[in-house]
Amino acid sequence: xxxxxxxxxxxxxxxxxxxxxxxxxxxxxxxxxxxxxxxxxxxxxxxxxxxxxxxxxxxxxxxxxxxxxxxxxxxxxxxxxxxxxxxxxxxxxxxxxxxxxxxxxxxxxxxxxxxxxxxxxxxxxxxxxxxxxxxxxxxxxxxxxxxxxxxxxxxxxxxxxxxxxxxxxxxxxxxxxxxxxxxxxxxxxxxxxxxxxxxxxxxxxxxxxxxxxxxxxxxxxxxxxxxxxxxxxxxxxxxxxxxxxxxxxxxxxxxxxxxxxxxxxxxxxxxxxxxxxxxxxxxxxxxxxxxxxxxxxxxxxxxxxxxxxxxxxxxxxxxxxxxxxxxxxxxxxxxxxxxxxxxxxxxxxxxxxxxxxxxxxxxxxxxxxxxxxxxxxxxxxxxxxxxxxxxxxxxxxxxxxxxxxxxxxxxxxxxxxxxxxxxxxxxxxxxxxxxxxxxxxxxxxxxxxxxxxxxxxxxxxxxxxxxxxxxxxxxxxxxxxxxxxxxxxxxxxxxxxxxxxxxxxx
Amino acid sequence: xxxxxxxxxxxxxxxxxxxxxxxxxxxxxxxxxxxxxx
Numbered sequence: 001x002x003x004x005x006x007x008x009x010x011x012x013x014x015x016x017x018x019x020x021x022x023x024x025x026x027x028x029x030x031x032x033x034x035x036x037x038x039x040x041x042x043x044x045x046x047x048x049x050x051x052x053x054x055x056x057x058x059x060x061x062x063x064x065x066x067x068x069x070x071x072x073x074x075x076x077x078x079x080x081x082x083x084x085x086x087x088x089x090x091x092x093x094x095x096x097x098x099x100x101x102x103x104x105x106x107x108x109x110x111x112x113x114x115x116x117x118x119x120x121x122x123x124x125x126x127x128x129x130x131x132x133x134x135x136x137x138x139x140x141x142x143x144x145x146x147x148x149x150x151x152x153x154x155x156x157x158x159x160x161x162x163x164x165x166x167x168x169x170x171x172x173x174x175x176x177x178x179x180x181x182x183x184x185x186x187x188x189x190x191x192x193x194x195x196x197x198x199x200x201x202x203x204x205x206x207x208x209x210x211x212x213x214x215x216x217x218x219x220x221x222x223x224x225x226x227x228x229x230x231x232x233x234x235x236x237x238x239x240x241x242x243x244x245x246x247x248x249x250x251x252x253x254x255x256x257x258x259x260x261x262x263x264x265x266x267x268x269x270x271x272x273x274x275x276x277x278x279x280x281x282x283x284x285x286x287x288x289x290x291x292x293x294x295x296x297x298x299x300x301x302x303x304x305x306x307x308x309x310x311x312x313x314x315x316x317x318x319x320x321x322x323x324x325x326x327x328x329x330x331x332x333x334x335x336x337x338x339x340x341x342x343x344x345x346x347x348x349x350x351x352x353x354x355x356x357x358x359x360x361x362x363x364x365x366x367x368x369x370x371x372x373x374x375x376x377x378x379x380x381x382x383x384x385x386x387x388x389x390x391x392x393x394x395x396x397x398x399x400x401x402x403x404x405x406x407x408x409x410x411x412x413x414x415x416x417x418x419x420x421x422x423x424x425x426x427x428x429x430x431x432x433x434x435x436x437x438x439x440x441x442x443x444x445x446x447x448x449x450x451x452x453x454x455x456x457x458x459x460x461x462x463x464x465x466x467x468x469x470x471x472x473x474x475x476x477x478x479x480x481x482x483x484x485x486x487x488x489x490x491x492x493x494x495x496x497x498x499x500x501x502x503x504x505x506x
Numbered sequence: 507x508x509x510x511x512x513x514x515x516x517x518x519x520x521x522x523x524x525x526x527x528x529x530x531x532x533x534x535x536x537x538x539x540x541x542x543x544x
Contacts, residue, residue: 390516390525401528411511411528418513418526 005124012236013072013120015083015134017506021115022133022157022299026186030236031080034149036120038070038131040159066296067283068131068156076141076148078241078338078453078501084152085497086114086506087136088277094505097447102342103504104374104444107497109305113279118154119233126199127190127230130182133157135300138278141334141457148244148336148455155281158182158296165191165227166212173206175214177229181293183208188232189216191223202232211291241453241501244336246272252311253333256323259490260331261460262375262394272312273334275457277495280304307459307485307494315469315477324464330483332459340453342502350374350446354398357436360409360428364396366443367421373446376422379490380437389415395490396422400432407432440491454500460488508533 004010013036016027043063048056074081082105086092090110097104115135119128137153160182167176183189183205191200200223203216244250252273253264280303288294311332313320323330350373351365366373376394383399387406390397396416400407413426465482485494509530516525 386530387528388525392524403530406511406528406530414511414513415526415528418515418523420522420524 008123010124011121012233013118014234014236015116015118017083017086018115018117018132024117024130024132024158024160024182024184026184027117027119029080029083030238031083032074032077032238032240034073034075036070036072038068038072038120038129038154038156040068040129040161041065062295064285064295064297066157066159067135067281067300068159069137070154072152072154074150074152075243076150076336076455077243078340078455078499079239079503081150081455082499082501082503082506083116084136084139084150085499087116087134088113088139088152088279089495089497090114092499092506095444096504097348097445097451097500098342098344101502102344102447102451103501105499105501105503105506106442106444107499108493109495111302113302115157118156119231121233126233127162128233130160130231131156131158132160132182133297133300135281135302136279137281138276140277141273141275143246143272146245146247148246148250153278155283155300157283157300158293160231163229163292164194165223165225165229168223168225169219170222171219173215173218174209175203175216175219175223175229176212177214178212179292180208180211180214181291183214183231189214190230190232191221192228192230194224194226194228197228200227211289211293241340242338244338244455246336249338250334250336253335255331256328257331258329259393259395260329261333261458261488261491261496262377264331264333267313269313269316270311271314273310275309275334275459276307278306280306305494309459309462309483309485311479311481311483313479313481315479318469320464320479320481321467321469324467324481327463329488330462330464332462332483334457336455337452338454340501342451342453342500344447344451345449347449348445348447350376350443352376352378352441352443354378354380354412354441355409355430355432355436357430360426360430362409362413362416362424362426362432364416364441364443365423366446367423369446371446371448371451373443376443377491378437378441378443380432380434380441382434387411387415389419391419391422398432400434404431404433451500453502454498456498458496458498459483459485460491460493460496461486 014027044060045063089107092105095104117132140151163177163179206215252270255264283297286298347369354362387401409426416424462483
């Protein structure tokens, strides 16, 4: 008899967002993966004193451990991928396009990142390795055989790989172990014989009493000291969309100059691309106690974000070389739409609310229903003379009067409403101020009548790194353009990611 | 003395309104002019 129990395809992985960073929860969202390389680095260090011997490795000492790093590679599909974006950039602003059918999620880099609990079941084993306090250190997007792939770098603050029984138990409901961090009251544990690895019994967890004690279902077997405790795997259940593809499913758009990202033009010679979004993370260890879990990082702090990429295209004309020469602002959009119909029935116009301080508001809307209106935005700036509203490209600029009393919602609405293709209505007569509208306001919730799932990556301000359209014998002249994304001071971010799918929130 | 807002529109070559400016005209001055004309 021969079975496939050790075959990697029989494994699975499941995740959930944590309520408190570093406190495990019972994960619920199963996702497909292509590979994983997580490493529980139970490290040791040498204590090698001068003591009448010449051994370089005299005595091992338990080193601090973690963060537990590695990569998970996935094909990008629109449903579960929202979790990776939430870990990478922070919680999205969610918009309901049509209830129970279509939702938009706008991601921009936040200063607070969400953490995850991730279970990985190796092949057909009955148990999982549970990583918790998992930070997304980066995502590298690339194309592999036309599929959009994401190589996700993870940094886990803690792991529950297994625990050991510390006091023999053969009855009752109390089990003493050397680690409970990572176990939840929704879990079932399996106790294994330390010598043979064979299962002795399974117990449900009633409560996690302390770092070294569990209350479990009635013990009816002898659980010897050093018996191994593992977390039992769940039965997988998947809710996924279709894979995103490049040729036949994506478009690349480009514009140069300020605010170009709000009105980019499709370009047709991009054959390949890569985008790398990286969070700089710094683990911290502290003296937090004497348990196994205290060897792991007490925290992982967030530092900077960096976005870079590459675009490969065959040479058409020298305009990209000119952009390089002038160090121009190049706005890039990579937009993937798959075949998942979100069943939205009617087109709706994009809109936004201005002056949302709780008193009176303005509602600005694009006159034409459809997704295109979502590219419009509104800037409220303080002027020195009269009140005015102007539109340039897709940017509406409201310049407030130097006389505050003239900036009522009624007058501002009338000014905006006078612009072609824009409508604006108001409630009340509150004064519009730059204090209440400090940031650029983006129109949202515009939708087409029939929409597929969509992933859109906007880089509003990239600068090309040096390249040339070099020749080789018998070659098409190619341009391999590396670029660096800078923070756009109008949109106030380096990268904006929009995910449209049937998931209401993450 | 009161004022009334007046909306001044600017159009582009295609006839699209691309800017609306709100200026405030003094109402009393207009009334005085009418009396003078009478």
